[in-house]
Amino acid sequence: MAIRQISVFVENKPGRLAEITGFLAEGGVSIRAFSIADTTDFGILRLIVSDTQKAAEVLKAAGVAVSITEVVGISIPDVTGTFAKVVKVLADAGENVEYAYAFLTPEAGHAYVIVRVDDNAVATAVLKENGITVIDEASIL
Amino acid sequence: MEKVYFNPDVELASRDYLRAVQSARLIKMVENCYNNVPFYKKKFDDIGLLPGDIKSIDDITKLPFTIKQDLRDNYPFGLFAVPNEKLVRIHASSGTTGKQTVVGYTQHDVDVWAEGAARAIVAAGGTKGDKIHVSYGYGLFTGGLGLHYGAEKLGATAIPASSGNTHRQMQILQDFGSDILCCTPSYAMFIGESLKAAGVDSSKIPLRAGIFGAEAWSENMRREIEKSLNIKAYDIYGLSEIAGPGVAYECCEQSGMHICEDYFYPEVVDPDTLEPLPDGKYGELVFTCIGKEALPLVRYRTRDITALSHEKCACGRTLVKMLKPKGRSDDMLIIRGVNVFPSQVEHVILSLGMEPNYQIVVDRVNNLDVMTVKIEMSDALLSDSVRKVEDQENRIKAAMQTTLGVSAKIKLVEPRSLPRSEGKAVRVIDNREI
Secondary structure: OOEEEEEEEEEOOOOHHHHHHHHHHHOOOOEEEEEEEEOOOEEEEEEEEOOHHHHHHHHHHOOOOEEEEEEEEEEEEOOOOHHHHHHHHHHHOOOOOOEEEEEEOOOOOEEEEEEEOOOHHHHHHHHHHOOOEEEOHHHHO | OOOOOOOHHHHOOOHHHHHHHHHHHHHHHHHHHHHHOHHHHHHHHHOOOOHHHOOOHHHHHHOOOEOHHHHHHOOOOOOOOOOHHHEEEEEEEOOOOOOOEEEEEEHHHHHHHHHHHHHHHHHOOOOOOOEEEEOOOOOOOHHHHHHHHHHHHHOOEEEOOOOOOHHHHHHHHHHOOOOEEEEOHHHHHHHHHHHHHOOOOHHHOOOOEEEEEOOOOOHHHHHHHHHHHOOEEEEEEOOOOOOOOOOEEEOOOOOOEEEOOOOOEEEEEOOOOOOEOOOOOOEEEEEEOOOOOOOOOOOEEEEEEEOEEOOOOOOOOOOOEEOOOOEEOOOOEEEOOEEEOHHHHHHHHHHOOOOOOEEEEEEEEOOEEEEEEEEEOOOOOOOOOHHHHHHHHHHHHHHHHHHHOOOOEEEEEOOOOOOEEOOEEOOEEEOOOO
């Protein structure tokens, strides 16, 4: 059920992000969603891509540090308060949201949200119990 | 200015007198080594040398050399020539792979060291009536206690301020009226700037001289310190293996440091051939501890590159001078007065289970040494969480601090991004202009 996300270490220097995304393009890997977390010295680029395995191979071959993590994907309707409900459900279950990011979907009137929690199984279960749609990798790619 | 010496009998002695003292002490020392240090007995036996073969200081070249590795191999007390009940003090400095270099002192050795430091204080214009403000670190590092005991030996007043807490240092300078400041030159610069930032006019505080050592500093830096603190700044030399600060010291001429050669016999040798070099030729400084009991090192290679000068000094002292060291014959770095070897950094990285792909960058920021260790990121260190990556950085930082005894910034960089030349990594970039 969980979605695989690739994290990439990016030093803060001009052009580096262009190079890294260029490697993916050359490898024929398409980016579905991404977010960047940054500090003074480095950033972590988190990606959901069309072919996770391929992306990891391409990046490692180019000498980029890569890590794969499983995250939870949710589809939420564009209705006020829906995201608040998602976060509340997770909080009530004792799941801490480390980070989250949203992206557009082909499904009209909906957004997909990626959330990173401590325990994917627990989060998935409580979300479903509360009528929230949890999506799998196939539905994004 | 009237010329004053702490021990004029020695400091102004004739060459003949010095040689007689050196010869007698070398003979005694070699006997001590042969009879009480199995390491030296074996070394002497290996080359067929008997204590009786050493008849004068000229025979010193017959003796084998000692290196830092020998101290490490015999860690911690294997080279001590006296039983524990005769030891009164132990100091230590960081070694090359996390193991410290340990040195022991008898009461006699502590007195010898204090004598050297006292000579240094007097050569810098210090008197019994002065307050000697010691801002070297106190502890296993020899800086603090070395100058402290020197001040007391002279009968001056020691102020054991130790290093750090610059606000309090400034308060002591102003309120206690310190006469002489002893610390690393970079810390002296920092204190000078802090005083200026606090709006204190350095010409209004009594301080008139400084004794600065434990790290390399230039004539430029000397002028800056002299200007900012409104003092005269003197260099001092020492290393824990030999004693500590006070092995050699500058006089009013500020043109090299007089070596306490009655206790620490110096030679300068070619670091490759180990052949002794004449006056004026730069090479590796070697010391023989002819006047020490607990750790009588024979021809110890300091790795410092310098030259000796027996030219008559205008200050009147006849003790041989060593010129300001030009560098090292090994890769040791001195960071804020602390000895750091790249191999120690590598050791920490390996001990954390990481690949040894690193580079050490040293800068001088606001006159303080800043060491940054760049480490190449690996898949194993990476996480999707910034917090976890920062935890890794902090873990490395803490391990460096523990092993090196000095803080380092940790900067994770991309894999394969550190330069390699002909397969051999460029480990150290020292940007300090000294």
